[in-house]
Amino acid sequence: MEPCLENVKAIRRSKEEKKLLRKQIKASHTLLKHEGISTVSKPTKDYIISLQSLVVANGGLGNGVSREQLQVVLGEGGDVETLIMHPHKPYALVTYRTEVSAQRGHVLLNGRQLQCGDQVVTLYLSYVDTVDSESGVCAVLPPGLVLVEEFVSLEEEALLLDAIDWKSHDEEVTVQKALKHRRVKHYGYEFRYDNNNVDKDKPLPGGLPQACVFVLERCVRDRHVKVMPDQLTVNQYQAGQGIPPHVDTHSAFEEPILSLSLGAKTVMDFRHPDGRSVAVVLPGRSLLVMKGESRYLWTHGITPRKFDVVPACDPESPVAVTSDFSNHSNLTLSRRGTRTSLTFRNVRRTPCDCAHPSACDSQQAPPSPPSLPRSQTDACRLEAEYVHSVYEEIAGHFSSTRHSPWPRVCHFLSSLEPGSIVADVGCGNGKYLGVNPEVFAMGCDRSCALVQICSERGFQAFVSDALSVPLRSDICDACISIAVIHHLSTQERRQAAVEELVRLLRPGGRALIYVWALEQEYNKQRSKYLKETREQAPPDDHNQETRDSPVKLSVHTNRTAFNSQDLLVPWHLKDGGIKKGGRVSKMTKDPPIDTKSPVLAPCPVFHRFYHVFQQGELEELCARITGVMVQCSYHDQGNWCVILEKTRDR
Amino acid sequence: MKLLTHNMLTSHVKGVTKGYPLLIKATEVKVSEEEFNPNFVSRMIPKLEWSALVQAADGLGHLQDLPTELIADYEANEDFLRKVHRVLLEVEVLEGCLQCPESGREFPITRGVPNMLLNEEEA
Numbered sequence: 001m002e003p004c005l006e007n008v009k010a011i012r013r014s015k016e017e018k019k020l021l022r023k024q025i026k027a028s029h030t031l032l033k034h035e036g037i038s039t040v041s042k043p044t045k046d047y048i049i050s051l052q053s054l055v056v057a058n059g060g061l062g063n064g065v066s067r068e069q070l071q072v073v074l075g076e077g078g079d080v081e082t083l084i085m086h087p088h089k090p091y092a093l094v095t096y097r098t099e100v101s102a103q104r105g106h107v108l109l110n111g112r113q114l115q116c117g118d119q120v121v122t123l124y125l126s127y128v129d130t131v132d133s134e135s136g137v138c139a140v141l142p143p144g145l146v147l148v149e150e151f152v153s154l155e156e157e158a159l160l161l162d163a164i165d166w167k168s169h170d171e172e173v174t175v176q177k178a179l180k181h182r183r184v185k186h187y188g189y190e191f192r193y194d195n196n197n198v199d200k201d202k203p204l205p206g207g208l209p210q211a212c213v214f215v216l217e218r219c220v221r222d223r224h225v226k227v228m229p230d231q232l233t234v235n236q237y238q239a240g241q242g243i244p245p246h247v248d249t250h251s252a253f254e255e256p257i258l259s260l261s262l263g264a265k266t267v268m269d270f271r272h273p274d275g276r277s278v279a280v281v282l283p284g285r286s287l288l289v290m291k292g293e294s295r296y297l298w299t300h301g302i303t304p305r306k307f308d309v310v311p312a313c314d315p316e317s318p319v320a321v322t323s324d325f326s327n328h329s330n331l332t333l334s335r336r337g338t339r340t341s342l343t344f345r346n347v348r349r350t351p352c353d354c355a356h357p358s359a360c361d362s363q364q365a366p367p368s369p370p371s372l373p374r375s376q377t378d379a380c381r382l383e384a385e386y387v388h389s390v391y392e393e394i395a396g397h398f399s400s401t402r403h404s405p406w407p408r409v410c411h412f413l414s415s416l417e418p419g420s421i422v423a424d425v426g427c428g429n430g431k432y433l434g435v436n437p438e439v440f441a442m443g444c445d446r447s448c449a450l451v452q453i454c455s456e457r458g459f460q461a462f463v464s465d466a467l468s469v470p471l472r473s474d475i476c477d478a479c480i481s482i483a484v485i486h487h488l489s490t491q492e493r494r495q496a497a498v499e500e501l502v503r504l505l506r507p508g509g510r511a512l513i514y515v516w517a518l519e520q521e522y523n524k525q526r527s528k529y530l531k532e533t534r535e536q537a538p539p540d541d542h543n544q545e546t547r548d549s550p551v552k553l554s555v556h557t558n559r560t561a562f563n564s565q566d567l568l569v570p571w572h573l574k575d576g577g578i579k580k581g582g583r584v585s586k587m588t589k590d591p592p593i594d595t596k597s598p599v600l601a602p603c604p605v606f607h608r609f610y611h612v613f614q615q616g617e618l619e620e621l622c623a624r625i626t627g628v629m630v631q632c633s634y635h636d637q638g639n640w641c642v643i644l645e646k647t648r649d650r
Numbered sequence: 651m652k653l654l655t656h657n658m659l660t661s662h663v664k665g666v667t668k669g670y671p672l673l674i675k676a677t678e679v680k681v682s683e684e685e686f687n688p689n690f691v692s693r694m695i696p697k698l699e700w701s702a703l704v705q706a707a708d709g710l711g712h713l714q715d716l717p718t719e720l721i722a723d724y725e726a727n728e729d730f731l732r733k734v735h736r737v738l739l740e741v742e743v744l745e746g747c748l749q750c751p752e753s754g755r756e757f758p759i760t761r762g763v764p765n766m767l768l769n770e771e772e773a
Contacts, residue, residue: 018683025682380770419693421658440694442655448765455763460655464766468773470662472670475697 020111020124026456027057027124052081052102053095056109057124060090064116073114073123077105087279093128102127142270142278144256144292148224151287152215157262161340163211164234182241188231189347196249196361198231198347208232208344215260216344224289225256229344237266237302239336244573244604245271245301250352250360253345256291260344264337267305270298273358284339296356305336370609372489372551372566379489386568386609387487388446394573394606395449399429408636409482410435412512412643420477423504425466425497426484430454433461439477444469466497469504476504479511483639486515486610489566494611495621498644502628505646510631514639518562518612527638530559555607565614568607613640651764653706654738657698659764661750661757663772668752671702674709675756676746681712684739691731694738695724707737 056074059065067085074080074094078101084093096102110125141147152160166183187208189198208216212232219225231253235243248257265283272293282288290300352362370386373379391398409432416422418438427433427443428450434441434457443461445451454461464470466484479501488494501511520527556567618640622630631643661669700720707713716733724730747756748764757766 021682419690421694421697438690440654440690442658444766446767448763451763452761455761460652462651462655462659462764462766465768465773468662468768470660470766471658472660475658 023122024057024110024124024126028126030057030456052097052099053093053128054102054106054125055128056092056094057126058090058121059085059092059114059123061085061087062090063121064119065092065114065121066116069114069116073109073112074105076108077101077103140278141280142272142294142298144290145270145280145294146224146289146291147280147282148222148287148289149283150285151218151260152262152285154285156214157285160211160215160260160342161262163209164340166236182238182243183236185234186232187234188229191231191233191252197252200347200349203230212342212344215342219258219287219344224258224287225344225346227254227346229258229346231345231347233343233345235341235343237336237339237341239264239338240304242302242304245269245299246604247296247299247359248345250296250348250354250356251362252348254348255295255354256289257295258344259288259290260342261286261288262340262342264339266302266336266339268300268302270294270300272298293356296354297359370553370568372553376490376493379493382489382609383487386607390571390606390608391447392449394571395429395447395453397573398571399450399453402429402431405431405435406482406514406636408634408641409480409512409514412478412480413439413441416478421475423469423471423476423479423501425469425479425481425501425504427451427454427461428483430457430459430461432480432482433457433459442471467493467500469500471504473503474506477506477509479504479509480513481511482514483516485513486612487608489609489611491621495624498622499625502625502644502646507646507648509646511644511646512641513618513644514636514641515618516610516612517635517638517640518565518614519635520561520638522635522638529638530561553609556610562612566609566611569610571606571608573604573606615640618642651743651759651762652739653703653710653741654694654698656706656743656748657703657738659748659766661752661755662766663750663753663755663768666750666752669750671699671705671751672748672757673751674706674743674746674748676710676743676759678743678745679710679712680742680744681740682742684735686732686735688728688731688735691735691738692725695720695734698738703737707741710741710743712737712741 056070059070061067067083070085070092071080071083074083077096079097080101081095081097082093083095094105096105106125106127109123112123114121114123164185166185187204187206189200189203191198208230209232216228220228237243259282261282261284263284265281268280268282268288269277270280271277280288294300352360354360354363357363370382373382413422413432413436416436416439420439422436422439422441424430424432424441424443427445428447430443430450430453432441433443433454441459443451443454443459444464444466445454445461446463446465448463451461451463462470466481466488481497481501485494485497488497498511498513501513505511517527520530551566553566553568554564556562556569558570558572615635619630619633619642622628622642622644627647629645629647631645633640633642635641656672656674659672661672663669701718704713704716704718707716714733714736716737717730721727721730724734742762743759744762745759747758748766749756755772757764759765
């Protein structure tokens with residue numbers, strides 16, 4: 001095979017060039033990850049088909065770059081044949097008329113900065129290799145969805161906005177919370193975010209505001225609904241706020257669901273379980289009527305954003321924003337303003353009998369709560385559902401909360417000999433992989449999404465299970481396993497994980513293991529996890545195993561002491577952290593700081609399995625393994641920790 | 651996946667005894683400049699399986715003038731260390747797969763990340 005020498009010239013690059021190259025590579029990786037666009041920085045016959053097409057990373061409508069502006073800039077390279085700018089996307093695709101123009105464009109514009117409103121955007125250009133065809137974005141509204149524009153007049157809109165009393169909220173909501181979450185207020189019946197349902201026996205005093213009656217009468221008159229709605233939820237969204245995708249609980253409300261948009265326009269995303277998605281522009285003063293599939297099956301949500309891409313001129317019919325090329329010349333950016341939605345619903349009194357049982361809580365049996373596994377297969381299944389798939393869903397949000405490496409782990413890594421080989425088993429987002437640049441660190445994790453994050457950060461990492469790490473035996477000078485083994489659901493599996501770490505170590509090598517401690521308070525010091533505590537959860541005996549029945553796993557209350565060793569710990573996924581079409585176990589409110597706080601925006605909750613370790617348990621486990629010695633053990637911020645050494649003669 | 655990482659990886663399919671080295675089938679390879687640290691390279695060398703490194707580099711067409719046998723006194727030989735540095739740290743497989751030499755099982759590499767997960771039957 002002929003080596004490709006052109007690409008391997010040892011060119012001395014200046015610092016500036018190196019920095020640009022790094023950023024370009026990063027941009028390329030992001031494009032590949034999110035868009036399926038694969039690029040190369042230099043065209044060669046081996047790699048690409050067209051020498052005229054470039055992708056302009058950061059030059060997209062989704063970044064605030066307008067077509068007019070980009071067209072002018074790209075024109076510096078030569079004649080532009082086509083310029084494609086998909087709505088919402090953070091890139092553009094340009095095809096120049098000649099290869100020479102493409103080359104010139106690349107040279108002149110790579111790294112160019114553009115002023116777009118109040119932001120500066122840096123363009124990175126690469127030759128396009130392949131572009132994955134987009135999975136169907138259809139131009140048609142979801143079945144059952146109707147948008148009625150100008151449902152209320154400007155004066156009526158002002159009256160309605162005036163009538164909503166946010167005052168009682170302002171006293172209780174701190175400025176910080178108001179900025180982070182949209183504001184919510186209920187009338188008629190309280191919608192409860194802990195069980196996603198309405199307290200049907202406890203109507204709220206006052207009913208629906210008098211000011212809204214004319215809206216309801218108009219809805220009945222225009223035959224959008226047969227019976228006057230008896231529940232109202234008011235949501236106020238500032239720019240940058242949204243609501244995660246969800247289906248309104250079937251058993252709580254009938255159809256249709258009516259939503260009146262006041263103030264600024266926004267874009268609402270509808271998603272079908274099979275992956276199809278439609279983005280619908282909701283202008284101010286419009287009424288959205290959700291019936292049938294659009295109410296019962298498709299999820300709807302608003303991505304937290306500051307800009308939307310909308311048609312430039314007012315359309316005659318409701319517009320679904322599409323990726324159809326013929327539309328792209330009519331698009332413009334719209335900065336979001338404050339939007340208030342009034343969602344009117346009819347409380348359902350009988351179980352739901354819709355045609356969409358897969359999304360229906362009346363027709364689906366609730367899943368049985370999991371129990372402690374009594375076989376390898378059960379253990380694998382439990383971990384698949386309550387560990388692996390959860391981390392895949394929450395990876396982005398999880399990674400954003402894991403940024404500060406723990407000092408004592410850093411100390412372990414920094415005190416290793418330069419040139420050591422280190423494996424981080426269960427590396428998560430790679431937090432520890434860069435701590436000591438003098439060693440060669442490899443990370444592995446069960447979550448593809450988390451490993452991709454490591455790779456994007458420039459670390460060496462691969463996807464694998466902690467019980468079977470595909471590295472040669474005796475190859476590692478050191479291993480770390482931080483907050484990993486407590487996710488294994490049987491004692492045998494936890495021990496097997498430690499044995500695997502030991503296998504990787506060379507004789508004399510050391511492993512550092514951290515696991516969550518049952519005892520969160522140690523030496524009179526409360527761990528950080530507990531410090532934001534509220535009242536203690538009452539003791540329960542859910543975990544008493546009887547002779548025949550398996551031990552049910554109880555759900556832990558975050559930031560309280562653990563009252564059993566095997567449990568499910570909730571993770572509240574924040575706005576914007578959800579993967580496209582993400583599966584959600586349920587919607588619930590944020591854990592409140594005090595009982596008086598108002599209902600905050602709902603967010604999905606995932607449950608993760610943990611076996612928290614008792615004092616001495618980790619050492620006992622290590623003592624069962626031959627050929628190792630516990631060098632030291634300690635308690636660190638709510639974790640039990642050991643340093644193990646693989647003895648030289650085994 | 652850099653070739654240094656590849657040198658450490660092995661097939662862990664149940665029952666396989668000769669799972670090393672994994673064969674590389676690359677569809678996209680990237681070469682990028684990395685800062686040369688002679689001490690680091692020097693320390694890696696004793697931990698490598700040299701023939702596996704040569705085989706991997708050759709298979710990708712990036713062997714160039716790397717010696718097929720490890721030379722003596724490499725610590726002081728900057729020229730040699732630079733060649734090793736290039737092969738270990740500057741050549742990356744972005745897309746392709748790793749194949750178990752005994753069972754033939756293929757592990758995909760996507761965006762530089764090998765997915766080494768086994769099915770329940772293979773573990």
